[in-house]
Amino acid sequence: MSRAERLLALMQALRRRREPVRGAVLAQELGVSLRTFYRDIASLQAQGASIEGEAGVGYVLRPGFTLPPLMLSEEEIEALVLGSRWVAAHTDPELAEAARNALAKIHAVLPAPLRHELESNALLVPAREAPAPEALLASIRRAIRAQRKLRLDYRDAAGASSERVVWPFALGFFEQTRMVAAWCEQRVDYRHFRVDRIAALEVLQDRYPRQRQQLLKEWRSTQRIPRPRD
Incomplete structure (x- = not known):
């Protein structure tokens, strides 16, 4: 590995972590000596990288720095x-x-x-045979970003219709289906809604009262494989 590649790998290792990580851990991950690691940290700092920390405590990369030119494997x-x-x-x-x-x-x-x-990349991806309603996907994504409630006209597997007000926080792209993970006000619980069963959708002006990240974390702790339940 060249020095440039090593510096890039070190930057990537720091970017992957939000909390300070000890130099010995990073040196082992990169396959270099601790002395070389310290020299590389000093070199990156000299180039303007906002790396905070010290030996024995740990290092963390603050946002706002990239290494030009962009190098990728x-x-x-x-x-x-x-x-x-x-x-x-x-x-x-x-x-x-x-x-x-x-x-x-x-x-x-x-x-x-x-x-x-x-x-010249030769990895190909075939188109889906039965795409989900495109307009709904864009609306759902925007609602998730803005943390806004959705009013759904939803059809279950038996074709029965119901109106729901939900707090969408994730959109899953499965092989054959697209699925919204949301908190359902009517069920007072997490539910999963297949996009192809949403007959109509309205993005409400109301923002849901909890942070999307909190909902996602709680959902992950209680769910395994998401399946449509309504």
């Missing part, structure tokens, strides 16, 4: 291309366009050899 490029192609084929037009734009930005800052790898 071949596997990372494959993961980015495959992921963006999956999003383009399996989500709504807005998110698909965002994936293509993100990939174009990455393409613009890659060194020439890596741009060639991106352009």
